[in-house]
Amino acid sequence: MSSVTRPAAGPADTGAGLAAYDSETCSIARTLALIGDRWTLLVLRDVGNGIRRFDDLASHLGIARNVLTRRLAALTDAELLQRSAYQVSGARERHEYRLSPAGRELVPILLAFMGWGDRHLAGPEGPPALPAHADCGALVRVALTCEAGHDLGDRPRLHIRPGPGSRRRD
Amino acid sequence: MSSVTRPAAGPADTGAGLAAYDSETCSIARTLALIGDRWTLLVLRDVGNGIRRFDDLASHLGIARNVLTRRLAALTDAELLQRSAYQVSGARERHEYRLSPAGRELVPILLAFMGWGDRHLAGPEGPPALPAHADCGALVRVALTCEAGHDLGDRPRLHIRPGPGSRRRD
DNA sequence: CAGTATCCCAAGCGATACTG
């Protein structure tokens, strides 16, 4: 990028759209407010991977127990996790956590993180884990496609437009 | 997973894979450690949307200036942003920030957040913003596809396998 | 096992003032 005498303008400046709208109304900001803390995505990852009990989560994550309590409560409250009781024969009742349908819809976010990390932060040995389609076993990747059927590739060029729920800034 | 009394199990338990591996080696954890704080993704969003100057970012985001300084420095350092100087005619030199190639590859993460928020946190009016393919104008969405060509849909069923860079837990 | 209750601490944020 050499000597740009022209900071603004050009087709590259796709920003006029979002820039004019409230930063907090944005769906990215809203979602981040819900699950954008230090532990939540990792909790969801682990639960999605079948770690469903409190102590297992605590020890696998290395999270403080009280913090885990808070996260699980918040996630259950937001209905991203479902807490269900189960009973093993005569024993005392136990609980387990599972992803709710809305929680399972967060998987693309997790996979997007995973894909980027695999490409940019993995050592020379390669990625630490591989996501496969449970039905057919083939590897899964995140793709950006447009309604016209184009694949947008790795470094997509977007143009963000105001949507119906946009709120103009003052 | 040895000492599991296995309450539920069944085909739903796809977790054996990741659960057995280190929580921090995971690419999700690594990526989160880099960009998983309260502001970074929003900074990247705004820069990607064409807000490129310090004061514009500060006022659009509502972030404290010193915090913005730190974020921009960290992101430039991690080579997710590129800082370039430009000169308007005779005036003093100015700087602007742009997404680096690696930074642009984070767009799928942003769009995954956006998509989820649009579906679960938007008001009845609809999504606040719409991402369109810059080339053709059609709307863009995040899709999960497997190498066998299947579209995994909204609530994918995955099986996470250890990859070459996996590190067993003790 | 699955949490809750306390207490303490540090990172991180915000506000403000200052500089080239």
Added chain:
DNA sequence: CAGTATCGCTTGGGATACTG
């Protein structure tokens, strides 16, 4: 305009002890 410097404070996280 584009930051840096300082400071106080709040938010959350960690450790530990306790309970049904």
